[in-house]
Amino acid sequence: MKTSKTIDHIKKIRTVSDEVKAKRKEFNRIKKLILKALDPEPKSIPQLAKEIDLSIDVITFHLMTLRKYGDVETGELDDMDEYFSYKLKQKE
């Protein structure tokens, strides 16, 4: 039976690796960059890649992850039927 928070218990027996800490920081950094770039207006992935100094596949991966987490939503498809735009999701 649980009587209190158990996080302290595992903190005593496990440590977090530097690699895991670094990955978390990197995700948060990229998340901020993408959300900031999408703040003024919806953008497609190539448009984001022009604005953010990251490779386009990294932007695609993280944008789709943010879409999955509910931070971003899909907008319109462009006139050439090639790229969707993405916009910030209005949180309730």
Added chain:
Amino acid sequence: MSDQTNNYDVLVVGGGIAGEETALNLANIGYKVIMVEKDLSLGGKMIHLSKVFPTLDCSACITTPKVSETARHPNIHIFTNSEVGEIEKISENNFNAVLTEKPRYVTEECTGCQLCEDACPVSVDDQFQYELVGRKAIYIPFSIANPRIAAIDIENCILCGLCEKVCPGDYIDFRQVEKKTPINVKSVVMATGYELFDPTIITRYGFGKFKNVVTAMQMERQLVPTRPYNSVLRPKDGKMPDNIAYVLCTGSRDDTVGNPICSQVCCMYSTKQAQLLMGALPMADVTIYYIHIRAFGKGFCEFYNQTQGMGVEFIKGKIGKIDEVDDGDLILRYEDIESGKVKEAKHDLVVLATGILANKDYQSMFKNIELEADPFNYVKQTNDLSSPARTSIGGVFVAGTASGPMDIPDSILSAGAASAETASYLRRANNEK
């Protein structure tokens, strides 16, 4: 029938479609079954597929009722996120084994509300979406997972405690540890399934290096309603592809990668995906590069002909190399077998139809006896013509793709055979007493 806590009639190793079918058949005639699944959810690989060939029935609609029936059956005791080892044959109808249950750090009362997922600040590759998107360090494996209980990926957890703070039911428990339980069973069914070929081994195809070269399983995920993206898109730049190529026999029928046999399903799943792509992307061209098309099952040839009729191009050609050009498009250099010439073609997305390999996990599960393997590392069927579920150990049977590559209907048939032979073995022992 067995009724003590750790005594069962049958141990079914693997909770995929073959394991479920075997367990249900045996449980329905009164045998007490213990099912051990190494993943966090039942369903095996089938639960991740879009549709099945050649009927194009929804895969999840077939598998989830079976998963639920298995999970709810009073004669089936399920352990997920668990492994079985040290299987020891004491005598006929008498096997000991040790079950190792890994901690989820979340209790069984979890309602799957996902508030913990929202709060978790960590993002890592989602293995259930085949690394196309991320997932949190605490996560529900996938939307139709059974059990629908969150789990903590402790290796990637930063121990911030946010999940425990937001959990409305106090279901997070970081005190959980690995638990070992000895069990005794009268018979064993190996339904351990298969592994997919790792295409990074064929470096000339560029998988892992060129982001627009994907595996068929990644395409399968793009074609399901719970897809990682909003549509079928290129992983490199999110462009909707309009000229897609399939490379058949990637890691099958290829001695150079150690798998000389046909995987039996790649021709048909690629043909199926081509049809689904024609629906999802009506303007797209789809080309399938093949060595031979093996459409041997009921309705398969008609399905292949129908796919050709829909406009999918089939080229008898062996791919030598794939290169990427600046815009992420891909140049396929191939031998056109019909003309005998080397040609090049440009596509904007390439799907590697990766083959099936033996899951060799069973080789380390036995303690005092060896479960023999066939020349391709599958569980050896000692009498595959008249008794296909029989193995080198009396009382141990094999079901589904643990014994070799096969499609879903054949896996279910194989599971039927395994359950019939297991029941016969158990009944015979009972009669002899």
